[in-house]
Amino acid sequence: MVFVFEWKHEYLPSFREIPEPLAPVIRALERLDNIKYEEIVVKRSKRFERLTGLKLLLNAIEREIIRQPTRYMANYTINSVPVNVIPRVGDPGPCTETLLVFIGSADIFELRLLEAIEHSGALCRNTTKYVIFYALKWDDVVWKRHEQSFKMINVTVFLKPFGRPPARLL
Numbered sequence: 001m002v003f004v005f006e007w008k009h010e011y012l013p014s015f016r017e018i019p020e021p022l023a024p025v026i027r028a029l030e031r032l033d034n035i036k037y038e039e040i041v042v043k044r045s046k047r048f049e050r051l052t053g054l055k056l057l058l059n060a061i062e063r064e065i066i067r068q069p070t071r072y073m074a075n076y077t078i079n080s081v082p083v084n085v086i087p088r089v090g091d092p093g094p095c096t097e098t099l100l101v102f103i104g105s106a107d108i109f110e111l112r113l114l115e116a117i118e119h120s121g122a123l124c125r126n127t128t129k130y131v132i133f134y135a136l137k138w139d140d141v142v143w144k145r146h147e148q149s150f151k152m153i154n155v156t157v158f159l160k161p162f163g164r165p166p167a168r169l170l
């Protein structure tokens with residue numbers, strides 16, 4: 001069986017549920033999809049099985065999809081949009097409207113959800129408006145168990161699964 005990965009960007013402009021401030025972030029995650037697709041499928045790498053959220057984040061930084069904070073810029077940025085990221089690397093910087101959570105295939109899914117709840121519900125409460133999960137794996141059962149926490153925090157949640165269009169969860 002041959003896996004054919006056909007990448008289409010047409011859905012993004014017509015995807016009405018994505019707020020305008022998040023469109024550049026979603027486009028950047030599409031670029032990361034293409035990079036990871038090349039590494040995993042085209043080069044037939046076994047690295048997919050060992051990918052953690054931290055490795056995904058570091059790869060996105062290395063490929064200049066995400067810019068790290070500098071002494072002139074307090075936060076991570078994606079296409080000039082300031083974001084907080086999980087997993088954290090170094091100083092998290094001031095709170096932003098957008099939290100980007102990387103979930104790798106080797107991560108403990110529930111731990112990433114709990115980190116996002118803590119960030120958006122306690123550390124950056126009333127600042128974080130959007131949570132985007134960039135996920136190589138997703139567990140609907142665990143999500144359903146914690147979905148109510150995100151509702152109580154009153155954030156808009158998106159899932160950007162690897163190789164698939166984004167979906168609004170809340």
